[in-house]
Amino acid sequence: MRIAHSLSLATLCLALAGCANEPTVQSDYDHSVNFTHYQTYNFAQPGAGRYLTLQQKYLQDAIGLQMAQRGYQRSDKPDLIIYTHSQLEDGMEYGLSPAFVGWGGAWQWQNYDRMPEQWTENSLVIDVVDPQKKQQVWQGAISQFSPGYNQALTTSDVNHAVANVFKQWPTNTVSG
Numbered sequence: 001m002r003i004a005h006s007l008s009l010a011t012l013c014l015a016l017a018g019c020a021n022e023p024t025v026q027s028d029y030d031h032s033v034n035f036t037h038y039q040t041y042n043f044a045q046p047g048a049g050r051y052l053t054l055q056q057k058y059l060q061d062a063i064g065l066q067m068a069q070r071g072y073q074r075s076d077k078p079d080l081i082i083y084t085h086s087q088l089e090d091g092m093e094y095g096l097s098p099a100f101v102g103w104g105g106a107w108q109w110q111n112y113d114r115m116p117e118q119w120t121e122n123s124l125v126i127d128v129v130d131p132q133k134k135q136q137v138w139q140g141a142i143s144q145f146s147p148g149y150n151q152a153l154t155t156s157d158v159n160h161a162v163a164n165v166f167k168q169w170p171t172n173t174v175s176g
Contacts, residue, residue: 027168040075
């Protein structure tokens with residue numbers, strides 16, 4: 001399970017950063033929250049018997065960069081706690097294409113060949129929680145389908161994917 005999670009995170013951002021189609025980015029936040037009251041953040045700590053993988057560290061570094069650009073500082077007593085969830089799903093679809101067949105000089109389109117297509121859906125969800133209220137205040141998600149299976153990951157890919165999610169971070173004003 002842990003290896004699968006690490007592999008999922010490791011392949012996630014490459015596919016999100018630039019493969020077959022544009023990534024889908026979504027976010028939502030509590031519109032009643034005044035984000036100017038928050039100044040610090042930290043990441044949820046790994047549970048007992050768990051550890052921070054290199055890919056998770058790259059992800060935390062990328063998120064930390066985005067938070068710093070918005071004026072937040074990392075702290076051991078944070079105003080906000082950040083949780084990340086990633087998922088990788090490989091699959092195979094079969095499309096049908098016409099096949100030209102015939103017998104004894106009478107050729108025609110009669111049959112269909114099954115054409116397999118491999119794909120990967122990669123998803124990353126970033127939850128930001130107010131630990132005092134025990135309430136989620138923001139969520140950003142990015143997902144993308146890409147052809148083929150697992151590919152290599154670079155820190156640049158992670159940074160790019162996380163930057164896309166944080167483009168939808170709310171401004172530091174109270175709405176409403």
